[in-house]
Amino acid sequence: MKSKIIYSSKKIEVQSSPIEGKGVFAAGNIEKGERIAIIQGPVCFNENKTIHDVLAHPDWICFKEHYWVDPTCPCKYLNHSCAPNAGIRGRRLLYAIKPIKKGEEICFDYSSTEVELRWVAPWTCHCKSKDCRKKITSIQRLPKQKVESYIPFIPTGVQYYYERWRKNKSR
Numbered sequence: 001m002k003s004k005i006i007y008s009s010k011k012i013e014v015q016s017s018p019i020e021g022k023g024v025f026a027a028g029n030i031e032k033g034e035r036i037a038i039i040q041g042p043v044c045f046n047e048n049k050t051i052h053d054v055l056a057h058p059d060w061i062c063f064k065e066h067y068w069v070d071p072t073c074p075c076k077y078l079n080h081s082c083a084p085n086a087g088i089r090g091r092r093l094l095y096a097i098k099p100i101k102k103g104e105e106i107c108f109d110y111s112s113t114e115v116e117l118r119w120v121a122p123w124t125c126h127c128k129s130k131d132c133r134k135k136i137t138s139i140q141r142l143p144k145q146k147v148e149s150y151i152p153f154i155p156t157g158v159q160y161y162y163e164r165w166r167k168n169k170s171r
């Protein structure tokens with residue numbers, strides 16, 4: 001019996017991860033700019049009235065204010081990295097932002113998909129990248145250069161929200 005499950009894109013598989021639990025790995029070499037997968041799962045609306053609402057679903061992927069995708073397998077296993085090799089475009093398209101070798105874990109920066117200022121991941125990051133931030137927060141707390149380095153691989157609605165937030169802040 002095979003222990004690896006290969007998904008329809010044939011580019012990814014789920015295995016245990018040195019970062020956390022299970023992770024998504026490249027089943028073959030992936031080129032920079034290549035679409036890796038469509039993140040499947042229901043859209044969830046949440047007004048985040050209380051801090052409990054804010055922190056309740058750390059695995060949801062925000063694509064615009066108050067809206068998230070609750071990812072199903074395999075993308076629910078995508079881990080965070082402070083030096084990611086993938087990012088999300090539009091609402092739910094996962095792209096390689098650098099070349100990814102077969103067997104490498106595929107990660108994105110969870111801060112690139114969260115606009116809720118009160119949000120903090122309920123764990124300390126151990127991604128081992130040299131600029132690991134340890135604390136994972138919303139996009140507003142990233143250095144501006146870091147945000148710019150991710151564009152266009154930030155969900156469109158998150159980009160709009162971030163630009164509006166910056167304008168209001170500088171007023």
Ligand SMILES: [Zn+2]
Nearest residue numbers: 082125127132
């Ligand atoms: Zn990190």
